[in-house]
Amino acid sequence: xxxxxxxxxxxxxxxxxxxxxxxxxxxxxxxxxxxxxxxxxxxxxxxxxxxxxxxxxxxxxxxxxxxxxxxxxxxxxxxxxxxxxxxxxxxxxxxxxxxxxxxxxxxxxxxxxxxxxxxxxxxxxxxxxxxxxxxxxxxxxxxxxxxxxxxxxxxxxxxxxxxxxxxxxxxxxxxxxxxxxxxxxxxxxxxxxxxxxxxxxxxxxxxxxxxxxxxxxxxxxxx
Amino acid sequence: xxxxxxxxxxxxxxxxxxxxxxxxxxxxxxxxxxxxxxxxxxxxxxxxxxxxxxxxxxxxxxxxxxxxxxxxxxxxxxxxxxxxxxxxxxxxxxxxxxxxxxxxxxxxxxxxxxxxxxxxxxxxxxxxxxxxxxxxxxxxxxxxxxxxxxxxxxxxxxxxxxxxxxxxxxxxxxxxxxxxxxxxxxxxxxxxxxxxxxxxxxxxxxxxxxxxxxxxxxxxxxxxxxxxx
Numbered sequence: 001x002x003x004x005x006x007x008x009x010x011x012x013x014x015x016x017x018x019x020x021x022x023x024x025x026x027x028x029x030x031x032x033x034x035x036x037x038x039x040x041x042x043x044x045x046x047x048x049x050x051x052x053x054x055x056x057x058x059x060x061x062x063x064x065x066x067x068x069x070x071x072x073x074x075x076x077x078x079x080x081x082x083x084x085x086x087x088x089x090x091x092x093x094x095x096x097x098x099x100x101x102x103x104x105x106x107x108x109x110x111x112x113x114x115x116x117x118x119x120x121x122x123x124x125x126x127x128x129x130x131x132x133x134x135x136x137x138x139x140x141x142x143x144x145x146x147x148x149x150x151x152x153x154x155x156x157x158x159x160x161x162x163x164x165x166x167x168x169x170x171x172x173x174x175x176x177x178x179x180x181x182x183x184x185x186x187x188x189x190x191x192x193x194x195x196x197x198x199x200x201x202x203x204x205x206x207x208x209x210x211x212x213x214x215x216x217x218x219x220x221x222x223x
Numbered sequence: 224x225x226x227x228x229x230x231x232x233x234x235x236x237x238x239x240x241x242x243x244x245x246x247x248x249x250x251x252x253x254x255x256x257x258x259x260x261x262x263x264x265x266x267x268x269x270x271x272x273x274x275x276x277x278x279x280x281x282x283x284x285x286x287x288x289x290x291x292x293x294x295x296x297x298x299x300x301x302x303x304x305x306x307x308x309x310x311x312x313x314x315x316x317x318x319x320x321x322x323x324x325x326x327x328x329x330x331x332x333x334x335x336x337x338x339x340x341x342x343x344x345x346x347x348x349x350x351x352x353x354x355x356x357x358x359x360x361x362x363x364x365x366x367x368x369x370x371x372x373x374x375x376x377x378x379x380x381x382x383x384x385x386x387x388x389x390x391x392x393x394x395x396x397x398x399x400x401x402x403x404x405x406x407x408x409x410x411x412x413x414x415x416x417x418x419x420x421x422x423x424x425x426x427x428x429x430x431x432x433x434x435x436x437x438x439x440x441x442x443x444x445x446x447x448x449x450x451x452x
Contacts, residue, residue: 066395072408073409080407160287172290186302193286197286
């Protein structure tokens with residue numbers, strides 16, 4: 001069989017719109033999810049026992065079930081309770097709730113990897129707990145968390161393709177509809193794959209660059 | 224029109240769960256074999272081997288698994304018209320392609336985490352490349368690979384839910400079928416989620432048991448680094 005990419009040209013705007021939707025839901029879910037993740041993390045390590053158990057259960061439940069099943073619950077099960085959501089809102093809510101659990105674990109790992117001696121030193125200096133967190137732990141913890149968060153952003157972008165299964169018109173959905181119209185399956189999958197690859201490579205490069213710029217002070221001295 | 228969700232509906236779901244387990248076991252084992260080869264190639268002294276494996280790993284890790292599944296399921300019959308693959312075989316191939324790249328990254332990370340002095344000592348003893356790998360580097364790298372490996376297998380179980388798009392009746396697809404029979408998506412998909420939870424949580428418990436017995440720190444939450452191009 002001969003490959004021919006010309007048939008795809010009329011559909012390039014459809015593919016680009018799909019890519020835009022994918023980026024849009026990724027960014028919204030990243031911002032909302034990592035903010036929600038802060039509360040989950042604080043709830044988990046906080047003093048309230050019931051809150052802590054709830055947050056741990058939430059995190060474990062999300063992390064041990066597939067995103068697709070979570071999306072099905074939001075998109076197919078919520079309407080049975082009388083809540084109807086557009087595919088884009090179902091995808092945004094699903095990715096946000098999913099992302100929150102993963103970022104909460106990233107924060108936990110980031111804060112736990114700050115050496116205990118730093119906290120003890122703060123205590124020996126007579127600092128209060130809040131001061132220790134603000135002036136000693138926060139900065140190295142941020143440095144530990146940053147690469148994991150940008151990694152999570154890329155994984156989230158790739159995961160946004162799952163939105164196509166609940167008929168959200170993002171990139172994967174656009175790829176399949178172009179394939180069904182033109183029968184140029186291999187060509188459109190190759191083009192779509194390259195779009196995904198290009199964006200995730202750009203995100204990866206940008207985050208490496210941001211990391212070296214933001215944390216220049218910590219080069220060679222990973223804490 | 225619909226009947227209520229009852230215990231009979233657990234039977235198709237359990238069959239789906241069994242298929243999910245078979246799917247993950249096969250693609251997991253094949254993925255580990257190819258991932259080991261790719262990961263060793265990624266750190267080998269041969270430049271061509273390094274390039275090929277780097278390109279493969281970066282490509283697969285930068286593309287969603289769903290697109291890979293579509294490529295294998297719709298693309299292979301077009302590229303090789305004579306070849307007939309059933310749904311299970313193409314699902315295994317897609318998950319193996321995907322798994323190999325992620326395992327390769329874990330293998331590379333573990334090999335690079337073995338202190339350089341070890342490999343230099345092996346050089347000083349006059350061991351050749353394969354002997355160095357076999358007797359010095361891999362036994363130490365093996366221990367480092369276990370914790371991210373456990374996290375990876377859990378990820379594979381979750382990602383296997385995506386082969387539902389090919390029509391293979393694994394756990395998620397069984398959930399769809401039961402929903403269409405009962406009209407009760409809430410109970411059905413909560414049950415499906417619970418079944419995935421049991422599978423994934425047992426794997427992470429096994430990982431923790433291994434940690435206790437061997438003293439290796441297992442953190443199943445750890446994910447491999449992002450695709451670097």
